[in-house]
Amino acid sequence: MTDPRRDARAGDTGAMFVRVAWRNLWRRRLRTWMSASGMGFAIFLVSVSMSFQAGSYDAWIETATSLMAGHLQAQHPAYFDNPEVRYALTEGIALTRRFENEPGIVAVSPRTEAFALVSAGERSFGALIVGVDRERDMALSSLPDHLSAGEYLPGADSAFLGTALAANLGVDIGDEIVVLGATGEGGVAALMARVDGLFDTGRPELDRSVLQVGIASMQAGFDLGDAVHRLVIETRDARHASDLKAILQAAAPMDVRLLDWNELLPELEQAIQIDRASASMMYWLLLIVVAMSVINAFIMTVFERTREFGMLLAIGMRPNAIVGMLGIEAVCVWAIGVVIGIVLCVAVVLPLSAIGIDVSGIEGMEQLAAQLMMPDRLYPSLNVNVLTESPLWMLAGTLLGALIPALRVRRMQPVEALREEE
C-alpha cells in the first residue's frame, strides 16, 4: 500500500529539485540558450523535413492507390497469389452493397479481371481485361481522368484502353476489338467491344497492357454470373486502411480476404521505407551532433560545479539524486528546445500545408513526379508523429548527453570535490 504522506513528500522533493534545476540553468544564460536553440533548430529541421515527407507519402499513396488499387480490396482468398478467373467472389454485388454501408468507407467498386488476347484485324496482343462498373469506378479511380481521346465507357459494349495498346493494335476511336480468353472452367471466353476511349497515364506498363470494359459485358463473356474478382474500396484515410481492414476482415465471410494498400502495392511501401531510412540517416546525424553539444555543455557544468556537488554529497545528498537533478536540468533545456522547435515548425508548416509548395519547377523533381505521378504541389502534413518523433529522440539524446558527464558525480569523493576551485 502506498503512503500518501510519503508520496506527497516525494512530490515535494521533486518540485524542489525542479526548482533548483530550473534556476541552475540560468546561471549560464548564454550556454542554456545556445543549447536549447541548437536543440530547437534541430527539432525544427527534422520536424519540417518529416512533415514534407509525410505530405509526399500521402501524395504517393493517394496517387498510386487512386489509379487502380484503392486503399483496400476484398478478394477470393486464393486470388492474390494465384490470379485465375475461377478464384472469384461469387456474391460480388451483395458484398459491394454491404461494404458501401460500412463506416469509414467512401466508395466501393466491383471489378472482374482476366488476362486475354485482344485482337483487331491482323494484330493481337495480350492484355489485362478489367470489367468495371462505370459509375462506381469513376467515384474512386483516377484512370478516367487520364482520358486522352474519346469518352470513358459511354456504352455497354465500350472499351477504354491505353494509348500504347491502341497503337500496338492499330486501333482508334470507333474501331472494333475482339477479346479472347478462358473462363474459370477452362472454356472459351469471348467478347466484342468498340474503342470509345483511350487513356494515357504516362506509365508505359499500364498504357500498353490494360483494357477496361463494362463489368456486365465481361461477366457475360467470361461466364462469371454475378461474380467479381476485386472489390476495390476507398476509405476516408489511407493511413488508417490497415485498421479498417482488420475490422472488415473480422466481420467478412470466410471466403473473402481483405488486403490493404501495403499488401497490394508492396513496391510503394518499400519506396516509402527506403525514403524514410535514408532520411533517418540525416536525422540521426543531426541528433548526434546535438547530443554531442549537450555532452559538451554538461561536461562544462559538471566541472564548474564540482565543489558544489562535493558540498551536496557532504551534507548527505545521494550521488544518484545529484545525477537526477542534472537530468532534470537537461530535460528543462530540452523542453525549451522543444517549444522553440515546435513553434517554428508549426509556424512554417501550417500555412504551407494549406497552400502547398510548387515542386514542378524544382530541378530533378520533374522526372520523379512523373514516375510517381505526383501532383505539382506538395502539401506538408502535420501529424502527431511529425510533432513528437524528433522531440522524443532528442529527449533520449539529451538525457544520454547529460548523463554521461553526470555519471562522473557518482565517482566523486566529497573531500576531493570540495577541494576543487570554482
Place this chain on the structure above:
Amino acid sequence: MAEEVVTCRRVSRTYAEEAVPVHALCRVDFELAAGEWVSLAGPSGSGKSTLLHVIGGLDQPTEGSIVVDGVEITGLAAADLSDLRLHKIGFVFQAYNLIPVLSALENVEFILQLQGVGRAERRQRSLETLDSLGIPELADRRPGEMSGGQQQRVAIARAIVTNPVLLLADEPSANLDTATTEELLDVLRNLNRSRGVTIVTATHDPMVMGYTSRQVNLRDGRVVTTGS
C-alpha cells in the same frame, strides 16, 4: 561523565596514490564528549582537516576505528555514510558552500527536504533557526546578495537545523575579518552553551582556539598535545 559522541582509535589515513605515500594521520586517538567544543589545531598539512573529514564520514581511514554516536563508521557503505552525514552531522565549510540559486531560507530548508521533512514543519524549523542565529531578515536573500559573515551564518543555520549530534566546522573563519569572526564565534558559543551542540573546529586561528573548551594539537598527522 558525559556520553562520548566521537571515539577514534588508532586512526590512520595514508594517501598511497602519490609517488611517495603521504601519511596524513598516524594512529590518532581522539574522544569527544557530548556538549564539548574542541578545536583541532596545527599548521597546514598537520592532518586537522583530514581528521575532521574522517570523523564526518567524508573520507575513510586506512586503519583504525571511528565511532560516531554509537555507530562504527569505518567500512560503512557510501549510502550509509550519506545517511549518517544527513541525519547526524552538520558541516560548516571555509567557503560557506551555499547553493547559489537558493535563498537563505531555501538553503536551510533544502537539507530538511533531503531528510523528507514535510513542507510546513520544514518552513517553520528553518525560519526558527534563522531567527535563533539573528538573521531572519536574510531569509529571502541569495548567497550572492550576502556578505561572507552572513553566508557563514546561513551555513551554520543549514548545519544545525537538522539537530545534528555533531557540528564539524573546517576553518570557518578563514575568509572572515576579525569583527565578523568574533560574531561568528559568539554564535557558535551560544549554540554550544545554550543548545548543547557538540562542535569540532579545524583551525589555525588563535581567536577560534580561544573560544573552544579543548584544543587538540596535531603535527605531521599525530596528536602532540591536548589541553583546555
